[in-house]
Amino acid sequence: MSTFSIRSFADIIEEALQNISFPAKDAPALFAPVKYTLESGGKRIRPILVLATFEALSGKNPAEAVPQALGIELFHNFTLLHDDVMDHAELRRGRPTVHKRWNTNVAILSGDAMLTLANMYMADCDSTRLPQIMRCFNETAIKVYEGQQLDMEFETRSDVSVSQYIKMIELKTSVLLAGACMIGAIMANASQKQAEAMYDYGLNLGLAFQLRDDWLDTYGDPAIFGKCIGGDILNRKKTWLLTTAISEARDETLSIISEDLEDDILIEQVTDLYNRLDIPARCLRQIDNYSGAAVKALEKVEMNPEAMEFFKNLALEASSRSR
Amino acid sequence: MSTFSIRSFADIIEEALQNISFPAKDAPALFAPVKYTLESGGKRIRPILVLATFEALSGKNPAEAVPQALGIELFHNFTLLHDDVMDHAELRRGRPTVHKRWNTNVAILSGDAMLTLANMYMADCDSTRLPQIMRCFNETAIKVYEGQQLDMEFETRSDVSVSQYIKMIELKTSVLLAGACMIGAIMANASQKQAEAMYDYGLNLGLAFQLRDDWLDTYGDPAIFGKCIGGDILNRKKTWLLTTAISEARDETLSIISEDLEDDILIEQVTDLYNRLDIPARCLRQIDNYSGAAVKALEKVEMNPEAMEFFKNLALEASSRSR
Numbered sequence: 085m086s087t088f089s090i091r092s093f094a095d096i097i098e099e100a101l102q103n104i105s106f107p108a109k110d111a112p113a114l115f116a117p118v119k120y121t122l123e124s125g126g127k128r129i130r131p132i133l134v135l136a137t138f139e140a141l142s143g144k145n146p147a148e149a150v151p152q153a154l155g156i157e158l159f160h161n162f163t164l165l166h167d168d169v170m171d172h173a174e175l176r177r178g179r180p181t182v183h184k185r186w187n188t189n190v191a192i193l194s195g196d197a198m199l200t201l202a203n204m205y206m207a208d209c210d211s212t213r214l215p216q217i218m219r220c221f222n223e224t225a226i227k228v229y230e231g232q233q234l235d236m237e238f239e240t241r242s243d244v245s246v247s248q249y250i251k252m253i254e255l256k257t258s259v260l261l262a263g264a265c266m267i268g269a270i271m272a273n274a275s276q277k278q279a280e281a282m283y284d285y286g287l288n289l290g291l292a293f294q295l296r297d298d299w300l301d302t303y304g305d306p307a308i309f310g311k312c313i314g315g316d317i318l319n320r321k322k323t324w325l326l327t328t329a330i331s332e333a334r335d336e337t338l339s340i341i342s343e344d345l346e347d348d349i350l351i352e353q354v355t356d357l358y359n360r361l362d363i364p365a366r367c368l369r370q371i372d373n374y375s376g377a378a379v380k381a382l383e384k385v386e387m388n389p390e391a392m393e394f395f396k397n398l399a400l401e402a403s404s405r406s407r
Numbered sequence: 408m409s410t411f412s413i414r415s416f417a418d419i420i421e422e423a424l425q426n427i428s429f430p431a432k433d434a435p436a437l438f439a440p441v442k443y444t445l446e447s448g449g450k451r452i453r454p455i456l457v458l459a460t461f462e463a464l465s466g467k468n469p470a471e472a473v474p475q476a477l478g479i480e481l482f483h484n485f486t487l488l489h490d491d492v493m494d495h496a497e498l499r500r501g502r503p504t505v506h507k508r509w510n511t512n513v514a515i516l517s518g519d520a521m522l523t524l525a526n527m528y529m530a531d532c533d534s535t536r537l538p539q540i541m542r543c544f545n546e547t548a549i550k551v552y553e554g555q556q557l558d559m560e561f562e563t564r565s566d567v568s569v570s571q572y573i574k575m576i577e578l579k580t581s582v583l584l585a586g587a588c589m590i591g592a593i594m595a596n597a598s599q600k601q602a603e604a605m606y607d608y609g610l611n612l613g614l615a616f617q618l619r620d621d622w623l624d625t626y627g628d629p630a631i632f633g634k635c636i637g638g639d640i641l642n643r644k645k646t647w648l649l650t651t652a653i654s655e656a657r658d659e660t661l662s663i664i665s666e667d668l669e670d671d672i673l674i675e676q677v678t679d680l681y682n683r684l685d686i687p688a689r690c691l692r693q694i695d696n697y698s699g700a701a702v703k704a705l706e707k708v709e710m711n712p713e714a715m716e717f718f719k720n721l722a723l724e725a726s727s728r729s730r
Contacts (some may be wrong), residue, residue: 108544110578111553113560170512189493192515193555195521200548203526207541211534218530218541223430225523230434232516237436255433277546370565 086392088139093132097157098156100150106199107149107204117194118201121161130264130295133158137268140391148180149271152217153205156264158246159206159221162198162354163228165191170236209271215266216330224246234380237324242330246285249327250291256271258290281384285395298323302355303364308392308406314351320382324370325363329354375403411462411717416455420480423473427435431520440505444484444537447500452616453587454480460591460605463714472594475540478529479587485521486551488514493559503563532594539593543717547586554579563637565653565661572650574613581613589693604707608718611701616725618694621646625678631729637674639663647693648686652677655684674717681730698726 094342101122106115131153138149146153167173168181175181183191204220207214234252238244265286269279281373300309301316303344304323316323320341329337340353356365424445429438454476461472461534469476472692491504492497492514498504506514531542559574561567588609623632624639625648639646643664654658663676681687701722705715 107549108553108556110550110574111556111560114552114556122462151480165513170515189559192489192493193552193559196519196551197552199522200518200545200552203541204545204549207538211538214537214541215530218526218537222527224524224526226430226520227433229437229516229520229523230431233431234438236512236516237434245554251433375512 088136088390090394090398091130091267093135093145094128096135096146096150097128097131100154101157104154107201107303112196114194115201117165117186117190118158118161118198120179120185121165121176121182121198122157124179125220126161126177126359128157130160130260132284133264134268134271136391136394137357138272140272140387140395141269141274141278141282141385142272143388144272149268151205151235152206152267152271155204155208155221156173156203156260156267158198158202158205159225159228160260162195163232164196167232169195170232206267213214213270219264220266220303222272223260224266226353227255227259231259241322244322244327244330246324246327246331249322249324249377253327254291257294258287261290263294278385281352281381285378285383286397288381289402292374292399294369294380295324295367295374296403296405298325298365299366299371300405302351302358304329305406310407314347314355317351317354318347324367325358326354328366329357329361333357371403375399379400410666411459411713413717413721414456414487416458417451419458419469419473420451420454420476423477424480427477430524437520437522439519440488440509440513441481441484441521443478443502443508444488444499444505444521447502448617449484449500451480452694453483456584456587456609457594458590459714460588461595463593463595463710464592464597464601465604466711467595470593473596474528474531476545476587477592478525478527478531479583479590480529481521481525481549482551483498483667485585485690486555488518488521490555492518511662522730526555529590533644535594536593536690540590543586543589543593547582547589550578550582554582566646566655567645567650569647569650572645572647575612576617578613580617581610582614583610583618604704607704608708608722611697611704612722612725613698614699615694615722616699617726618647618690618697619726620650622687622690622694624730625674628729634730637670640674641670642676647690648681649677651686652680652684656680694726698722701725 104122105389106112106118110116134149135146135151135384137145138144162192164176167186168176169183173181174184181191182194205264206217209217231254235256238249238252241285263286265282266279269282278321298316301311301323306313314324320326326337337357340372341359345353379396382395411468414615427445429435431437457472457476457479461467462469464641470565481668484659486503487499490501492511496504497507504514506515506577529540532540554577556576558579585606586609587693588605589602592605621639624634624646625637627636629636649660660680663680668676702719
C-alpha cells in the first residue's frame with residue numbers, strides 16, 4: 085500500500101515506465117522514439133490521478149491500476165509527439181522533439197504505434213471492467229482531438245471568445261485529467277455518482293492547471309518557470325489573457341498584436357494592456373474558482389481523510405504553482 | 408442471412424459506412440477528412456473477410472460482426488491516410504489525398520481520430536469476446552506499423568533480400584487480412600484451431616494479393632489496371648521483382664536503376680532485365696503458391712460448401728486479378 089503522496093505514486097509510475105516492454109520484434113526502431121519520449125520526464129499528473137483515484141475509492145494496492153495509468157501516460161505523450169509535428173515545435177522538455185531528432189515520418193508512425201500501445205495497456209484489465217474502460221478512454225481521446233482541432237482553427241481567427249477558449253482547453257487538456265480520474269474510478273468499481281464526481285474534480289483541476297499555465301507564461305518568474313516569459317504573446321496565442329483582452333478592448337488589442345514590433349516591445353505593450361484591464365488579477369481569481377470547484381466536487385466522494393487531503397492539495401498546488 | 412457473395416457482403420459494408428456516426432460534436436471538421444476517405448471506395452476486402460469468416464464459422468447473420476468489419480476498414484483507411492502523408496502521395500483512388508485536399512496537420516489529426524474511431528467500433532461487442540478482439544486488433548496494428556517502418560527503411564537500402572521483402576509485405580499488408588479473418592472467427596466463437604487456420608488463409612491471401620500487385624505494376628494491362636505501368640520501377644520500389652533481380656544480378660540491376668535514364672528507357676531496361684531472368688513467370692508461380700497455401704489452410708476449417716467455395720474463389724481471384 086502506498087502512502088498517499090505524489091512522490092510515492094510517481095515512483096510507481098517511473099518504475100513501470102522503465103519496465104515497459106515494446107512489442108515490435110521485427111522492426112525495433114519503431115519504438116525508439118517512444119522510449120525517448122517517455123524518458124523525457126514530465127509531471128506524470130495523469131497517471132498519478134489514475135492511481136490515486138483507484139486507491140482512494142477502492143482501498144486497494146494501486147498496482148492493480150498501473151496498466152491503465154501507463155495507458156493514460158502513453159496516450160498523453162502520443163498527443164504531445166503529434167502536436168509537436170503539427171506545431172513545428174523544436175524542443176520538448178529541453179530536448180529536441182522527435183521529428184527534429186529523427187524526422188516527420190518517424191514522428192507520425194511512432195506516434196501511431198504509441199497510441200496503439202496505449203490501447204494495449206488500457207485494455208489490460210479483467211473483462212467485467214473492460215467495456216467501460218474502453219468507452220471512457222476512446223471518448224476521452226476523441227475529445228482531446230477535438231480540442232487540438234479547435235486550437236488549430238483558433239490560430240487563424242481573431243474572434244475567439246473567452247468561452248470558446250475555455251471550451252477548447254477543456255477538450256484539449258482537462259478532459260484527459262478528468263478521464264484519468266474516471267478510469268481510476270472504474271477500475272475501483274466505484275459507483276457512477278462517485279466516478280462522475282471525480283471526473284468533475286479532474287475537469288476543474290485541468291482548467292485551473294491550464295489557466296495557471298497561461299498566467300505563468302506572462303507573469304511567471306523566469307528563474308523558476310523554466311520557459312521564457314512572453315512566449316504566448318510573441319506567438320499571438322489565444323490564451324485566456326488574450327481572448328479576454330480582445331473581448332474587452334478589441335480594436336486596441338488587435339492593433340498591438342498586428343503591428344510588427346520588436347519582441348520585447350510587443351511583450352511590454354501587451355502586458356501593459358493586460359495590466360490596465362486588470363486581467364492578471366482576474367485570471368488568478370478564475371483559477372481559484374476552478375480550483376475551488378475541484379475541491380467542491382470532492383464533497384460527493386467518500387474517501388479517507390488522507391486521500392481527501394491529497395486531492396485537495398493537488399488542486400491548491402495546480403492553482404498556485406510557479407512552474 | 409446473406410447469400411455468400413462478395414457483392415452481398417460489400418453491400419452490407421457500404422450501407423454501414425454510410426450510416427456511420429462521427430462522435431465529434433464540438434469540432435465537426437475533425438471528421439470531414441475521415442468521411443472523405445471512406446467515400447473514396449476501395450475493394451473493402453478486409454471487412455468482407457470479417458463478415459464472411461463470421462458467417463462461415465457461426466452460421467449467423469453477419470450483421471452481428473458489422474462493428475468489427477467497420478473497425479478493420481477504418482483502421483485500414485487510417486493507415487492509408489498517414490502513409491500518404493509519409494510518402495508525399497498526391498492521389499489516392501483518383502482523388503487528392505487528404506494532406507493535399509486539406510493539409511498535413513489535418514491529415515495527421517484526422518488520421519489519429521480515425522484510429523480511435525476504429526477502436527470504438529472494434530470494442531463494440533459483448534464483454535466475453537472483447538479481450539480477445541482487443542488483443543488481436545492491437546497486435547495486428549503493431550505489426551502493420553512494423554511493416555511500414557521496414558518499408559521506409561528499405562527505401563534507402565540496396566541490400567534488401569527477397570525474404571526480407573516478403574517479411575515486410577507480410578507485416579504491412581497480409582497480417583491485416585489475416586487479422587480480419589481472425590476477428591471474424593473470434594466473433595463467431597470459433598475454436599482456436601479454426602481461428603488460426605483462417606488467420607493462415609488470410610496471411611497467404613494477402614501475400615498472393617500483394618505479389619499480384621507487384622506483377623501488375625510492371626506487367627499489367629494499362630487499360631484495365633487503372634494505374635500507369637512501371638510506377639514501381641520509376642520509384643525504384645523494392646518489390647518482389649526488384650529484390651529478386653538484385654539478388655540474382657546485383658551489379659547489373661543496381662547499375663541500371665542508379666543511372667539517370669529517361670522514364671520509358673528505364674522501364675524498358677528494367678523490364679528487359681526481369682524478362683531475361685525469367686522473373687515474371689516465377690513471380691506468377693510464387694503467387695500461385697501463396698494462393699494454393701491459402702486454399703490448403705481452408706482444409707482445417709469446417710464450413711458449408713457455399714462458404715468454402717467463396718473463400719476458394721477469393722484466393723483464385725487474388726492471384727489472377729487484372730486490377
